Amino acid sequence: MIRLENITKIFKKRSFSGENTLAVDNVSLTIDKGKILGLVGESGCGKSTLGRIILRLTPVDKGKIYFYNRDITNYTFKEMQAIRREMQIIFQHPDTSLNPRKKIKHSLIEPFKIHRLSSKNEDNIMSRIMKYLDLVGLNEEILDRYPNQISGGQIQRVVLARVLVLEPKFLILDEATSMLDVSVQAQIIELLRKIKKEFDITYLFISHDIDLVKAFCDDIAVMKDGKIVELGSSERIYNSPVHEYTRKLVKTFREF
Numbered sequence: 084m085i086r087l088e089n090i091t092k093i094f095k096k097r098s099f100s101g102e103n104t105l106a107v108d109n110v111s112l113t114i115d116k117g118k119i120l121g122l123v124g125e126s127g128c129g130k131s132t133l134g135r136i137i138l139r140l141t142p143v144d145k146g147k148i149y150f151y152n153r154d155i156t157n158y159t160f161k162e163m164q165a166i167r168r169e170m171q172i173i174f175q176h177p178d179t180s181l182n183p184r185k186k187i188k189h190s191l192i193e194p195f196k197i198h199r200l201s202s203k204n205e206d207n208i209m210s211r212i213m214k215y216l217d218l219v220g221l222n223e224e225i226l227d228r229y230p231n232q233i234s235g236g237q238i239q240r241v242v243l244a245r246v247l248v249l250e251p252k253f254l255i256l257d258e259a260t261s262m263l264d265v266s267v268q269a270q271i272i273e274l275l276r277k278i279k280k281e282f283d284i285t286y287l288f289i290s291h292d293i294d295l296v297k298a299f300c301d302d303i304a305v306m307k308d309g310k311i312v313e314l315g316s317s318e319r320i321y322n323s324p325v326h327e328y329t330r331k332l333v334k335t336f337r338e339f
């Protein structure tokens with residue numbers, strides 16, 4: 084479903100004395116349809132940049148991005164608009180992912196407007212919203228609340244519902260559960276499993292938590308200094324890591 088060939092991204096220095104940052108260094112990888120690929124590595128290694136590049140939210144300097152075998156690397160804004168709904172991302176911070184001044188109802192109606200989804204009237208939109216709210220384990224009481232009146236876990240459920248109304252085929256979860264308590268995190272992971280089963284969505288799960296990635300993902304790509312240093316099945320990477328850096332990551336988590 085996703086194929087990356089030799090992706091490279093350099094952020095230019097911001098000041099005369101600063102340095103360029105090689106955020107992604109010649110990365111090639113494939114994510115097959117229906118799979119969950121975990122992308123792990125320590126802070127600043129380039130995980131988010133790579134995710135944003137796949138969605139064409141960050142321009143790439145070198146390399147090619149394929150989505151369903153279509154080369155989307157140089158798609159225009161208009162061409163991207165046509166496939167934007169199919170590729171979505173959920174970020175880490177529950178507190179900034181929804182407009183704090185708008186009720187939850189507004190945030191759930193918004194995607195229909197942005198993506199000009201064909202829904203004849205508001206009743207029709209609301210019935211679709213209710214379907215997805217139910218799926219993520221929320222009820223209509225949430226609609227009249229503001230983001231600061233609900234918990235972090237509830238916000239991530241709303242964010243998921245907001246994305247699901249678009250019926251995406253590929254979803255990037257960028258540290259999407261990192262800010263949540265462990266028990267809430269487990270509930271959201273369970274929900275993500277259920278959603279994947281029901282909608283056959285392919286995930287890229289970005290996290291620094293290798294234990295969580297091992298439990299949730301089919302395969303793991305380990306990133307260091309912008310490079311993928313090791314890639315394989317979750318079991319293999321976790322139980323018999325080959326690269327020295329992967330060994331260190333696994334060991335650190337086990338001791339922690």
Ligand SMILES: Nc1ncnc2c1ncn2[C@@H]1O[C@H](COP(=O)(O)OP(=O)(O)OP(=O)(O)O)[C@@H](O)[C@H]1O
Nearest residue numbers: 094104106124125126127128129130131132133291
């Ligand atoms: N817009 C930007 N402009 C300049 N440098 C950037 C920009 N975005 C990221 N970087 C730099 O690129 C490198 C990779 O950052 P990135 O956010 O992709 O890493 P990450 O692995 O996702 O880290 P984290 O887990 O902390 O989010 C870092 O050195 C970062 O400072």
